[in-house]
Every structure is written in C-alpha cells, then in structure tokens.
Amino acid sequence: MxxxxxxxxxxxxxxxxxxxxxxxxxxxxxxxxxxxxxxxxxxxxxxxxxxxxxxxxxxxxxxxxxxxxxxxxxxxxxxxxAPSRELDLATLERTFTLRWHDSLVALGGPALLAAVRAQAPGVRLRFVPESSVDTPGLARGEVDLEANAGGTEAPDIRAERVGESRPVVVAARDHPLAGLREMTVERYAAADHVTVSRRGRLGNLLDDALAGLGLTRRVVATAPTEAAAFGFARGSDLLVTVPEATTRSAAADLGLAVLPLPLALELPSAPVYLSWHQRYDTDRAHAWLRELARTALSACR
Known part of the structure; x- marks a missing residue:
C-alpha cells in the first residue's frame, strides 16, 4: 500500500x-x-x-x-x-509569542528585547498577558515560550527552572512597619493586605503558614498584577507580599519600601520556569530565543 x-x-x-x-x-x-x-x-x-x-x-x-x-x-x-540549516540571525524573520507573568516581563523583557533587536532585527516579539484560566497555548502552537512560577507535568511540554526568588513585603515608605528594625509576625498579620492573583484568589500559601502559627491576616483586595498591587500600596497602609526579584525596579520607581518577611514565616522561594512545546526542541531559532530568555531572567537566580 x-x-x-x-x-x-x-x-x-x-x-x-x-x-x-x-x-x-x-x-x-x-x-x-x-x-x-x-x-x-x-x-x-x-x-x-x-x-x-x-x-x-x-x-x-x-x-x-x-x-x-x-x-x-x-x-x-x-x-x-527538511533538515535544519545554520541559523542566520541577520536575515531571520519570525514572530515569537511569549506569555510571561507581568512581573517577569518588567524584569526581563527589556533586556530580552534589546538582545533580540541587536542580533536579529527581523524578529518580532509578542508579549501577551496570562489568562485567568489555564489554556493549552503551548500545545496548540499559539504561544512559543512561557515564563511563570508554574511547572507542568504534561509529557509534551518542556519546563526548565531558570531561577527563584524569596518572598518580601512591599509597603509605602512612610508605613509604620517600614521604620521597624524587625517586623514581627504578629504586626505583619495585624496589617491589611493586598494579594496578587490573576484568578482573583484572596488567599495563598502565606495564609496557610499564618494559620500554622495560629494567626490570620485581613486581605482587603486582590489585584491581577503586581503593578496594580503596588499602586494600591502606594500612599496607603496596605502590605503586598511578592517575590523579591520582581520588586527591584517597580518598587524603587514608585517610591515603595521593600521589607524582609518576618523570620517566623518560613516560605519557600518562588520558582521561575521557562516552558515550551517539545516540537521546538530542535528548532534553532527557538533555541536561540530560549538562551536569550535565560540570560534576561538571570536576575531571578
């Protein structure tokens, strides 16, 4: 046949x-x-x-x-x-779609875009926001590269851990807790908080850790992005707890203080993963972009 x-x-x-x-x-x-x-x-x-x-x-x-x-x-x-040929970056014309957590776009996006423009001026990057629900964008070919805190167990998706960042507290510089030598877990729990969740969740692992100490906190709002949460904290008495790496530029630009989490709260560092579909494993252009992305996100290491 x-x-x-x-x-x-x-x-x-x-x-x-x-x-x-x-x-x-x-x-x-x-x-x-x-x-x-x-x-x-x-x-x-x-x-x-x-x-x-x-x-x-x-x-x-x-x-x-x-x-x-x-x-x-x-x-x-x-x-x-159709065996792969040598990659000619000077003549490469391609558009890559990247679905990154908004804080990672702010952290590594400028460096990635600068490197791409310098090496392959014909390449364009489409940064798209994360969805409020999980979507199979990588499997469908709608997204080329993801960067977020979530790994995956899907057999056709590659997930490489490229960094991690410990949690810190962001507050207005004139917040009463900003002037303390050490913030106690009791003072931390007694303050009002804003959480960051693209799904609108008011609680997270931090609340579980507080519950283990017999404490609860009052979450007055949830924000879809860290930028929005920082806006809420600016000029108010609200606290935002986020990974340290994502605060390095935004907090300084907004005049916010970055404080260590109380020692009594033992939380793991937040991982940062790059994910892509296995169809791109041997794609030279995609491999080149992945390497640039790793370098751009090196601040998370």
Whole structure:
C-alpha cells in the first residue's frame, strides 16, 4: 500500500485540534479539503478517528492510542525531509509569542528585547498577558515560550527552572512597619493586605503558614498584577507580599519600601520556569530565543 505523508500531517493536526476547522487552520488549507483528508484517513485506518458528540468532536480510543506515535513520526519525517540549516540571525524573520507573568516581563523583557533587536532585527516579539484560566497555548502552537512560577507535568511540554526568588513585603515608605528594625509576625498579620492573583484568589500559601502559627491576616483586595498591587500600596497602609526579584525596579520607581518577611514565616522561594512545546526542541531559532530568555531572567537566580 502506498502511503501519503500528507495524511500523517493531517492526522496529527486533527488529533491536536480535535476539529476539522481547527486542523484546516493549522495547516492553512480549506475545511472541505481537510474533510476529504479525514475521509481518506478513515478509509485507510478503518477507524472514525473523530466522532461528533453534541457540538464537539471526540477522538476514538484508537485515535487516543496513536496520538503520541503520530506526532513522533511526523517530527521524525520532518527532520529527515527538511533538515535544519545554520541559523542566520541577520536575515531571520519570525514572530515569537511569549506569555510571561507581568512581573517577569518588567524584569526581563527589556533586556530580552534589546538582545533580540541587536542580533536579529527581523524578529518580532509578542508579549501577551496570562489568562485567568489555564489554556493549552503551548500545545496548540499559539504561544512559543512561557515564563511563570508554574511547572507542568504534561509529557509534551518542556519546563526548565531558570531561577527563584524569596518572598518580601512591599509597603509605602512612610508605613509604620517600614521604620521597624524587625517586623514581627504578629504586626505583619495585624496589617491589611493586598494579594496578587490573576484568578482573583484572596488567599495563598502565606495564609496557610499564618494559620500554622495560629494567626490570620485581613486581605482587603486582590489585584491581577503586581503593578496594580503596588499602586494600591502606594500612599496607603496596605502590605503586598511578592517575590523579591520582581520588586527591584517597580518598587524603587514608585517610591515603595521593600521589607524582609518576618523570620517566623518560613516560605519557600518562588520558582521561575521557562516552558515550551517539545516540537521546538530542535528548532534553532527557538533555541536561540530560549538562551536569550535565560540570560534576561538571570536576575531571578
């Protein structure tokens, strides 16, 4: 039987996207053309691959079983038929989408952009905000590189720990606690607080640590970004607890004080991860960008 390698690419796209329309968009073909490819795949395999369930398409058990094998085979075939060439940064034209935590954009974004402009002037960077819900942007190819505090257990996502930062307290410079030689955990808990959460969560690991000491704090607001939380703290009596690395420029620019967390609160340092999809493991341009990102985020080490 003569095999059409185009069907392998179509099958991979169908299994990744879970729909004819999504697969067609990924491969830049029309929906009718992708429907015909799905029909050929069904005849070749003797399996329906995707079946309609209400308004969505659901993969069959066979499709689920071969999904990783199909992706691996396509990656191998692509490597054989289109071997990578030396990377010419001077002529490289490409747009990378980066979904980074807002504080990491402020911390490492300027250095990364400067390095990219100096080495590859034809490359553009799209920094996009984190979503309030987890989305498979890396798997779908919508995001090239993520940087945040969350690792992953997904087998197709690479997550490299590139740094960490201990928690500190940010407050207005005239805050009563800013003038103390040492802030006690009781004074810390008695103050009013703002938390940073893109999901709007009012509590976090810090509240668990306080509870272990028989204490609670009053969180009066949650902010989606650290910049917004710092704005709340400026000119008020509110405290914000965040990783130290993310305060180095913003706190100074806003005239805020950075204070050590009370010694009684033993909290682990916040990790910083770079994450990408395994499809880019051997992509020379992507590897170049990853190395620049590691350097740009070196302040977290």
């Amino acid at each position: 003569q095999l059409d390698l185009n069907l392998l690419a179509a099958l991979d796209a169908l299994l990744e996207e879970g729909s004819v329309a999504g697969a067609a968009a990924r491969l830049h073909v029309t929906a009718p053309a992708m429907s015909r490819s799905l029909g050929r795949i069904r005849r070749t395999t003797g399996d329906q691959i995707l079946v309609r369930t209400g308004r969505t398409m659901t993969p069959t058990p066979y499709a689920i079983a071969v999904r990783e094998q199909v992706h691996t085979l396509l990656h191998q075939v692509t490597g054989v038929l």
